[in-house]
Amino acid sequence: MTNDKKIFHKRTERRDAAENRQRILDAALKLFNQSGVGQVSMNQIATEAKIGPGTLYRRYRNKGELCLDLIKDNVVLLFEDIDTYLEENREESPSLRFKAVLSLFLRFRENKAQLLKGVEDSMSTNSGNPLTNSPIYNELHQIFVNLFEEIYPPESTRVKNAFRADMLLLALRSDSYLFQREVRGYSSEMILEQIYSIFISNK
Amino acid sequence: MTNDKKIFHKRTERRDAAENRQRILDAALKLFNQSGVGQVSMNQIATEAKIGPGTLYRRYRNKGELCLDLIKDNVVLLFEDIDTYLEENREESPSLRFKAVLSLFLRFRENKAQLLKGVEDSMSTNSGNPLTNSPIYNELHQIFVNLFEEIYPPESTRVKNAFRADMLLLALRSDSYLFQREVRGYSSEMILEQIYSIFISNK
DNA sequence: ATGATAAACGGAGATGTCTCCATTTGTCAA
DNA sequence: TTGACAAATGGAGACATCTCCGTTTATCAT
CATH class of the missing domain: 1.10.357 (Tetracycline Repressor; domain 2)
Known part of the structure; x- marks a missing residue:
């Protein structure tokens, strides 16, 4: 369990990535509640989450x-x-x-x-x-x-x-x-x- | 018949407008056949028809x-x-x-x-x-x-x-x-x- | 003919999606 | 501890949709 990464030669999700993921989810939820899903753009979400658009799009196409x-x-x-x-x-x-x-x-x-x-x-x-x-x-x-x-x-x-x-x-x-x-x-x-x-x- | 416009106080479609309409239709058909409907953008159609994007969008939303x-x-x-x-x-x-x-x-x-x-x-x-x-x-x-x-x-x-x-x-x-x-x-x-x-x- | 007027025009620009890539940064092995 | 490397980043930029508005132009009444 502690060694999954070693055994499978698979890196775990980087800490900053995990933080960003959560920030995206929070930002999206907030904006969606505020204005409705349809009205919110990916750009707005990226801005609210304080990340670049590229980062957002890599995680969610x-x-x-x-x-x-x-x-x-x-x-x-x-x-x-x-x-x-x-x-x-x-x-x-x-x-x-x-x-x-x-x-x-x-x-x-x-x-x-x-x-x-x-x-x-x-x-x-x-x-x-x-x-x-x-x-x-x-x-x-x-x-x-x-x-x-x-x-x-x-x-x-x-x-x-x-x-x-x-x-x-x-x-x-x-x-x-x-x-x-x-x-x-x-x-x-x-x-x-x-x-x-x-x-x-x-x- | 010759006086529809007078009788109904409705102007007929302007000549240049009619020409543009036809140019749009021709351009669209040409591009659609060339690349498929899905691939052709409104901009391309406007360019091909030699009109501004605004003109195209006024006629077709x-x-x-x-x-x-x-x-x-x-x-x-x-x-x-x-x-x-x-x-x-x-x-x-x-x-x-x-x-x-x-x-x-x-x-x-x-x-x-x-x-x-x-x-x-x-x-x-x-x-x-x-x-x-x-x-x-x-x-x-x-x-x-x-x-x-x-x-x-x-x-x-x-x-x-x-x-x-x-x-x-x-x-x-x-x-x-x-x-x-x-x-x-x-x-x-x-x-x-x-x-x-x-x-x-x-x- | 000509001038008033409504219609048509075009292109700049606001906003959005999505990609690309030079740069930064966390992680693991040594 | 450290350095190599894969992963993650961000922002510029390519394109697309669509709007707005100052300018041009065809048409009709006179």
Whole structure:
């Protein structure tokens, strides 16, 4: 343990780097609370953290990565919650478990709406599709595929469950979720209900 | 006709303005073909068209509006095709008409993939949701809602058809369509089939 | 024709993203 | 302790978006 660095020939994070990291996180959080994630530029964050822009960009290639770092703990918790629920409720029907997972995610989405939008916005600006690149969505995709496989056995449906899960994830992305929330005026619960009914054919 | 301007107290577009408009369109088309829509900046277009950046931005608030102008004719044609089809096939089943409209749109999407992506990209960067702001998607939304109402009478489904249409339009957006096309490796026909099967419950 | 006027123009500049690289600094081995 | 080296730094600068505003110009009424 004390010798990890020797054993693996890997240097530990330099002390000044660790300090800067924390200063960045503090600065970002402060500015985000002050003006909203969308309004804050990387430059402002660098200035507030008293570091050069280059330093900031080496650590976080864009604002999305910074936002992701800021919610990393919550993401881990979310997936722990999901795993726990799924393990403790193996006996429940797949559709009920599906709804529960959806519900857990939507709660998370409501809590971290701004930062999550920050993540997705720069993902789509910088590197194609949020679906592909965000680890969050990849992991969710796997979870939903598994549930769908129980509900729609591959031999009984013309739709590939990976595709079905892709469609579901579209509905959970910030832009579409917030659109339903703000433009169409749905509550979180109503959105859940609608999504559920579309993806679980209620025979 | 010769007196529209007098009658309506509206000046006609100035000659130099009209010339510039055409120069912009030509320049944009040339550069787009040369390097791809995504790689070309507004500055480059302004330079190529031999006008100042301010002039370009007054006419088109962003690259998306320019792209939209470039495909406006095709958009009109698309909706004419859809209207014609729907009028000539009133007797067909709603699901068949649904699939046909989907097919017409996907053909359009394949033809104008780059420019359409250009439109949607700046829509989402600049003004929230492509769903809301693009006239194309608004009109499609209406068409799909009408078809859904035939297939799923409001009293028989828990899902609002406006919501269903919103979900469908998500699947038709550039980023998700191209994701299926390029990452998942589906052909246009396979995507059509999958979307159809998800939104038309095949009892 | 011509002058008043609204429209169009262009380019400077504010702000933002992101890269590059000369310089500094912490760390580890000797 | 020290010096070599990898890691980290910061800021200049390349480009991009987009705005603002003083200047030019086409058009219409007279």
